[in-house]
Amino acid sequence: MKLYRDEAVVLRTQKIGEADRVITLLTRTSGRVRAVAKGVRRTGSRFGARLEPCMLADVQLHRGRSLDVVTQVVTLAPYARSVADDYPRYTAATAMLEVAERLTPEEREPATQQFLLLVGGLRALVGPPHASVRRPAGLVLDAFVVRSLAVAGWGASFDACARCGAPGPHRAFAVAAGGAVCRSCRPPGAAAPAPTTLELLGALLAGDWDAALAAGERERREASGLAAAYLQWHLERAVRSLPLVDRTPEPTTDEGSVPDVEPPGPPPPGRAVEALSAAQAADRAARAPQGTPA
Ligand SMILES: [Zn+2]
Numbered sequence: 133m134k135l136y137r138d139e140a141v142v143l144r145t146q147k148i149g150e151a152d153r154v155i156t157l158l159t160r161t162s163g164r165v166r167a168v169a170k171g172v173r174r175t176g177s178r179f180g181a182r183l184e185p186c187m188l189a190d191v192q193l194h195r196g197r198s199l200d201v202v203t204q205v206v207t208l209a210p211y212a213r214s215v216a217d218d219y220p221r222y223t224a225a226t227a228m229l230e231v232a233e234r235l236t237p238e239e240r241e242p243a244t245q246q247f248l249l250l251v252g253g254l255r256a257l258v259g260p261p262h263a264s265v266r267r268p269a270g271l272v273l274d275a276f277v278v279r280s281l282a283v284a285g286w287g288a289s290f291d292a293c294a295r296c297g298a299p300g301p302h303r304a305f306a307v308a309a310g311g312a313v314c315r316s317c318r319p320p321g322a323a324a325p326a327p328t329t330l331e332l333l334g335a336l337l338a339g340d341w342d343a344a345l346a347a348g349e350r351e352r353r354e355a356s357g358l359a360a361a362y363l364q365w366h367l368e369r370a371v372r373s374l375p376l377v378d379r380t381p382e383p384t385t386d387e388g389s390v391p392d393v394e395p396p397g398p399p400p401p402g403r404a405v406e407a408l409s410a411a412q413a414a415d416r417a418a419r420a421p422q423g424t425p426a
Pocket residue numbers: 293294295296297298313314315316317318
């Protein structure tokens with residue numbers, strides 16, 4: 133009973149002791165789990181490369197009191213290798229891992245839908261072998277963000293008024309109100325995105341890729357900004373709602389000063405959003421030359 137198997141995406145790794153790593157996994161059936169992988173930093177380790185962030189693996193774990201122990205790993209999809217040499221895809225994947233971790237605050241609480249969304253997002257990022265038919269990394273990331281928030285219970289409305297339910301489309305978007313708002317519900321300071329931007333966000337939430345891919349550069353940029361703002365607002369609230377969160381800031385992780393023990397609690401709320409912005413910037417930089425022919 134103490135030994136169990138599960139499919140898992142590696143979210144994060146951290147050095148511990150002489151040659152070991154603590155691996156944070158998002159599993160299909162057991163939610164977010166942290167496990168020790170022994171000896172993985174030694175040359176010739178069987179596990180090392182199979183337990184890099186982004187890898188999808190079939191893992192066997194031995195249940196421990198606080199941390200489990202990885203006993204077997206079989207790679208199912210080497211997403212880490214597939215995104216490694218494509219900067220926009222790499223940064224988008226990194227942001228997705230971080231968002232997935234932040235949206236699963238309780239260890240061992242089943243989060244199968246988050247797991248499936250993450251695997252679907254990574255698969256879409258990697259895409260088919262021909263780069264020309266792959267979906268843009270930024271759109272894949274934004275779709276993942278709005279859908280993950282919905283699975284976490286914080287779905288935004290991009291059409292009907294989030295407050296009174298009046299049928300849309302509406303011109304204003306208020307993060308704190310839950311999305312699109314009508315004229316009478318609109319709070320001060322609400323954003324006024326282009327109506328086509330809200331259509332794009334609605335298409336990403338619904339997984340309507342034909343509509344999403346038809347959106348222009350302006351809509352994509354605005355949609356990214358709104359998705360990031362919505363994510364940040366909810367992550368900050370999520371952290372505030374956890375009364376026992378340790379507020380100790382994470383030490384800077386320069387080479388050589390990596391802590392031996394993982395700091396408790398989730399990382400501060402800003403980081404996932406910073407990762408998201410970096411991913412969006414990388415994605416825009418990669419697309420800019422095609423968008424503006426000289
Ligand atoms: Zn309203």
